[in-house]
Amino acid sequence: xxxxxxxxxxxxxxxxxxxxxxxxxxxxxxxxxxxxxxxxxxxxxxxxxxxxxxxxxxxxxxxxxxxxxxxxxxxxxxxxxxxxxxxxxxxxxxxxxxxxxxxxxxxxxxxxxxxxxxxxxxxxxxxxxxxxxxxxxxxxxxxxxxxxxxxxxxxxxxxxxxxxxxxxxxxxxxxxxxxx
Numbered sequence: 001x002x003x004x005x006x007x008x009x010x011x012x013x014x015x016x017x018x019x020x021x022x023x024x025x026x027x028x029x030x031x032x033x034x035x036x037x038x039x040x041x042x043x044x045x046x047x048x049x050x051x052x053x054x055x056x057x058x059x060x061x062x063x064x065x066x067x068x069x070x071x072x073x074x075x076x077x078x079x080x081x082x083x084x085x086x087x088x089x090x091x092x093x094x095x096x097x098x099x100x101x102x103x104x105x106x107x108x109x110x111x112x113x114x115x116x117x118x119x120x121x122x123x124x125x126x127x128x129x130x131x132x133x134x135x136x137x138x139x140x141x142x143x144x145x146x147x148x149x150x151x152x153x154x155x156x157x158x159x160x161x162x163x164x165x166x167x168x169x170x171x172x173x174x175x176x177x178x179x180x
Contacts, residue, residue, distance in 0.1 A: 003067035010058050018058075022051055025068060028140060029075050035135050036079040038124050046082055050075040069149040076132065076150055083128045122172040130165030137162045 001020070009017035029050060034043035053074050054061075061070055123131055136147050137158075144155045151158065 004063045007058060007061060007063065007067060010055075018055055021054075021067065021071075025071055026051075029071065032072070032135055032140060033075060033079055035120075035123060035139060036128070036132060037082055038120070042082055046075065046078045050078050053078075065149065066146070069146050072136075072150040073152070076136075079132070080128070118173060118176075122169055125172055126165050126168055130161050130168065133158050133161035134165040134169065138166075 003021065003024075006017045006021050010021070026047065029047045030043055033046045033050075034040065037043055037046065050071065054071050057074075061067070123134070126134065132151070133147070133153075136142050136150065137144075142150070144158055147153075147158050148155050153161075
């Protein structure tokens, strides 16, 4: 069943249809939130809030948009808000290997010979806007048009964020300065 069909069923009062949407997108939403925020509990909270807000706003969802892009726009904004509210002095790095295993990025994002922990620490050192762009492009495998729809940022700005973020990530990994 397509996302649009499931949304129509949700609007018609079928609670199982929204459950199918949650099942379809929970993994990628959680992985993105975890990599953005670096904390399992924060990712859990933001993803739950994103699905709750999406459910509440289904009446405003435009079926011409892709549901995934619409959902990720909500999620991205919640991640941005969480990062903004977090004090830099209290920033912590995740040392929960079971969480990292379940949030493992798809193969194209993994770098040969780079330990997951080193990659995670290097990602946390990126500017949040660069981290967001790099994760959407490489970890989620999105096209720039989808990224524009999700973030509201122009394509040229996203390309620059991805380029600079990837360069900085390579630099951090090469220098080995990604340790906390």
